[in-house]
Amino acid sequence: MTIAPTQIEILNRAKADLRMGLPVVLRDGTDAALAASAETINVQRLAALQGMGGALDLAITNHRAATLKARAYDGDLARVAVPTGSGLRWVQALADPEDDLRTPMKGPLESRRTGPAHLHRLAIRLCKEARLLPAALVVPLTAPVAPLNLSGLTEIDAACAKALIEAPTALSEIVSARVPITAAEATRLHIFRPEDGAEEHYAIEIGKPDRSKPVLARLHSACFTGDLMGSLKCDCGPQLNAALAQMGEEGAGVLLYLNQEGRGIGLANKMRAYSLQDQGFDTVDANHRLGFEDDERDFRLGSDILRKMGFSSVRLLTNNPAKIAMMEKCGIMVTERVPLKVGLNAHNARYLATKAAKSGHML
Ligand SMILES: Nc1nc2c(ncn2[C@@H]2O[C@H](COP(=O)(O)OP(=O)(O)OP(=O)(O)O)[C@@H](O)[C@H]2O)c(=O)[nH]1
Numbered sequence: 001m002t003i004a005p006t007q008i009e010i011l012n013r014a015k016a017d018l019r020m021g022l023p024v025v026l027r028d029g030t031d032a033a034l035a036a037s038a039e040t041i042n043v044q045r046l047a048a049l050q051g052m053g054g055a056l057d058l059a060i061t062n063h064r065a066a067t068l069k070a071r072a073y074d075g076d077l078a079r080v081a082v083p084t085g086s087g088l089r090w091v092q093a094l095a096d097p098e099d100d101l102r103t104p105m106k107g108p109l110e111s112r113r114t115g116p117a118h119l120h121r122l123a124i125r126l127c128k129e130a131r132l133l134p135a136a137l138v139v140p141l142t143a144p145v146a147p148l149n150l151s152g153l154t155e156i157d158a159a160c161a162k163a164l165i166e167a168p169t170a171l172s173e174i175v176s177a178r179v180p181i182t183a184a185e186a187t188r189l190h191i192f193r194p195e196d197g198a199e200e201h202y203a204i205e206i207g208k209p210d211r212s213k214p215v216l217a218r219l220h221s222a223c224f225t226g227d228l229m230g231s232l233k234c235d236c237g238p239q240l241n242a243a244l245a246q247m248g249e250e251g252a253g254v255l256l257y258l259n260q261e262g263r264g265i266g267l268a269n270k271m272r273a274y275s276l277q278d279q280g281f282d283t284v285d286a287n288h289r290l291g292f293e294d295d296e297r298d299f300r301l302g303s304d305i306l307r308k309m310g311f312s313s314v315r316l317l318t319n320n321p322a323k324i325a326m327m328e329k330c331g332i333m334v335t336e337r338v339p340l341k342v343g344l345n346a347h348n349a350r351y352l353a354t355k356a357a358k359s360g361h362m363l
């Protein structure tokens with residue numbers, strides 16, 4: 001063991017760099033590129049990337065490309081050539097759909113069809129991991145680009161990074177303590193910390209559930225607006241309270257509070273999605289216009305925490321069949337689905353209907 005950072009630590013540094021607007025170096029064998037977030041880059045750094053003389057691309061997902069009517073020759077992504085002289089506003093208008101309806105004609109956009117796209121794909125993935133808009137500026141570092149002083153920039157080995165991002169995150173329990181709550185006085189809160197330095201996740205254990213029997217369980221994804229503000233746009237707050245109340249009544253249960261805000265896109269992007277919903281798009285289309293999949297969550301976290309707590313089978317409080325499928329795939333047996341139908345109101349009726357129609361949620 002040396003004191004030098006591990007690949008996973010370097011990867012996390014890269015996410016922080018992207019959030020600050022700093023470019024990172026991506027290397028894969030002889031291929032190398034400089035990548036930066038389209039959302040956070042500033043005028044000076046954009047000018048520096050343009051001054052390198054290489055083929056500067058804006059990498060966007062196929063979903064964002066479809067909205068912009070840009071060709072996605074790489075399947076899941078498009079490499080849109082950044083025309084000489086384009087400024088920060090051009091880049092931001094392509095990355096962020098906020099003004100799409102006001103200024104619909106952004107083109108003509110020219111997508112690159114030759115050359116490799118794997119570093120562009122990784123750059124988009126890193127932006128998503130950093131909870132930024134999934135749009136990255138990418139410029140090759142191979143000749144004929146002007147030599148650049150890269151000292152101090154975080155350098156990532158692409159193959160390593162890809163494997164690390166795809167692997168389930170290892171979590172360990174840091175601490176647990178008694179927290180009496182309205183739903184049940186006998187409640188403990190457990191804190192689980194991922195080894196990659198990312199956000200912690202919580203388990204609320206009610207009573208002392210028998211580990212040899214299926215436990216009444218809920219995998220609840222963080223919803224700041226619903227859980228804390230009492231937002232009427234979704235059903236999260238009432239679901240959270242109803243689940244805890246049912247566990248309290250039965251005297252046992254476990255609610256995992258997973259920090260996957262906005263189905264894994266982060267609160268800032270969820271607010272962008274809400275702004276699009278105010279323009280008339282539904283919850284799924286809003287995610288797509290931003291460049292995301294409908295659901296970017298990783299439910300492997302949930303099965304890992306349950307296993308670490310000694311549970312192997314659950315009675316799952318959910319209306320989402322994807323959660324059941326994922327639990328079973330990850331080796332947690334779902335002996336029963338317990339429906340959780342609360343919180344319907346005039347503001348969230350369309351949202352819930354969309355989830356039923358497009359994401360297979362059970363009404
Ligand atoms: N991107 C996005 N996320 C949203 C929106 N509305 C709510 N969310 C998020 O959706 C997630 C809902 O989480 P859950 O209630 O655990 O999951 P679910 O898929 O609805 O499944 P069940 O509630 O178990 O039936 C939370 O992370 C919310 O922050 C939206 O319009 N867009």
Ligand SMILES: [Zn+2]
Nearest residue numbers: 223226234236
């Ligand atoms: Zn919510």
